Amino acid sequence: MNALSPQIKATTLALLVLAGILAAYSSPEIPAPSNYVTAYPAGADTLWQPPKVEDLPKNAEGGLILYGRELVAHTANYLGPKGSVKQNTNGMNCQNCHLEAGTKIMGNNYAAVFSTYPKYRTRSGSVESVVKRISDCFERSLNGVAPDSSSREMQAMIAYMKWLGHDVPKGVTPKGTGLEKLAFLDRAADPEKGRLIYQAKCQVCHGANGEGLPAPDGMAYVYPPLWGEHSYNDGAGLFRIASFAGYVKNNMPLGATYQNPQLTDEEAWDLAAFVNSRPHPHREQSGDWMDNSQKPIDAPYGPYADGFSEQQHKFGPFQPIAEARKK
Incomplete structure (x- = not known):
């Protein structure tokens, strides 16, 4: 398998990602892992699903949301070392950590961004905005410089995250959001x-x-x-x-x-x-x-x-x- 060409690997990746999307979204009643804590109101047990891109409004707002999605999926093309807008990052994409443009179930998705921010975070010891959270990702995960808060790029990413969670009630963290916390081993990780x-x-x-x-x-x-x-x-x-x-x-x-x-x-x-x-x-x-x-x-x-x-x-x-x- 080490001899596979980049083109074949890329095609394989696309097919497997598509299969993963279909598998995840065709079974909405599959429960979250048993140790996953949800903040859904009592009786709400439906797995979060992202809205459909085809349902976006055909106007300036929809265009901004689409640009935000593109920035998350292909960050480096716009803001990487050879980016067409600025050269802010290490060449990785936001979706390398937030899978499938921030929509994958248990793939570090964005479902709860707008329902839970602003919020207090112990790392900074302060109440953080969505802008601060995105900036942290650029400065830490992408080992670079955050876009200016007033830039079209920052506003587009905010618009996209807001749209993804537009039907999530304030203060609620839907099922399928975030990262699973595995039980501790009885030894050191090796x-x-x-x-x-x-x-x-x-x-x-x-x-x-x-x-x-x-x-x-x-x-x-x-x-x-x-x-x-x-x-x-x-x-x-x-x-x-x-x-x-x-x-x-x-x-x-x-x-x-x-x-x-x-x-x-x-x-x-x-x-x-x-x-x-x-x-x-x-x-x-x-x-x-x-x-x-x-x-x-x-x-x-x-x-x-x-x-x-x-x-x-x-x-x-x-x-x-x-x-x-x-x-």
């Missing part, structure tokens, strides 16, 4: 075990050195880099292995869904440990979690408000830390 999983199931797409597969035109990636200078930096959400493990469990390798995962929980944890043990760009984080007692258990850098080491906070075991915090 990067060496993760290396073997990566070699067997991931490197055919993402490369032996995590470098990804560039698109033929050199504008973006068919498959994004997972570490190295063009990947997300160490301030990104996916640099925390609990987030990465939940993400890959429901979405990777290519073709996986939360209904049909291809990794066990243990494999997901170990794979996350391996990928995040590799080199990533560094981001200055002295302003993150000024209140150390609010820092997540898996925050991969100190200082901490407890007596556990940085190594244990990064890879686990996490249960002893959780139990100590309860006390």
Whole structure:
């Protein structure tokens, strides 16, 4: 399989993504994972589904929403190193983390963006707007510079996210939103075990050195880099292995869904440990979690408000830390 051409890989990707969409949307009554907490009102048990693009109004508002969707799906074409608008990012696309342009069930979708923002976030210790949240993604996951808040690009992405969640009541987080929080292992996640999983199931797409597969035109990636200078930096959400493990469990390798995962929980944890043990760009984080007692258990850098080491906070075991915090 390593000999497949980029064009064949791209075609395979498109077909598998289409199959995943059809599988997810043809079974609206499939329940969310048992440990997934939903804020739906009592009696509401329908899985969130995104609105249809063909239902967009044929006017300026619809055009702005479509541009926002295009920016999410093909960020690098507009704002990457060779972007046609500006050169703001590392060459990855927003949908490399927010799958299928932010619409995939349990694929880090945007269903709850407008129903839950503005909201208080412990990382910044402040109430954040949607603009701040998008800016963080550009500065951390895309290791770049955020578009100006008044730019057409920022306004288009906001319009798109608002449209995706326009039927979600304020304060509600629909089923199928976000990332699954996997149960803690009774051991530390093992990067060496993760290396073997990566070699067997991931490197055919993402490369032996995590470098990804560039698109033929050199504008973006068919498959994004997972570490190295063009990947997300160490301030990104996916640099925390609990987030990465939940993400890959429901979405990777290519073709996986939360209904049909291809990794066990243990494999997901170990794979996350391996990928995040590799080199990533560094981001200055002295302003993150000024209140150390609010820092997540898996925050991969100190200082901490407890007596556990940085190594244990990064890879686990996490249960002893959780139990100590309860006390």
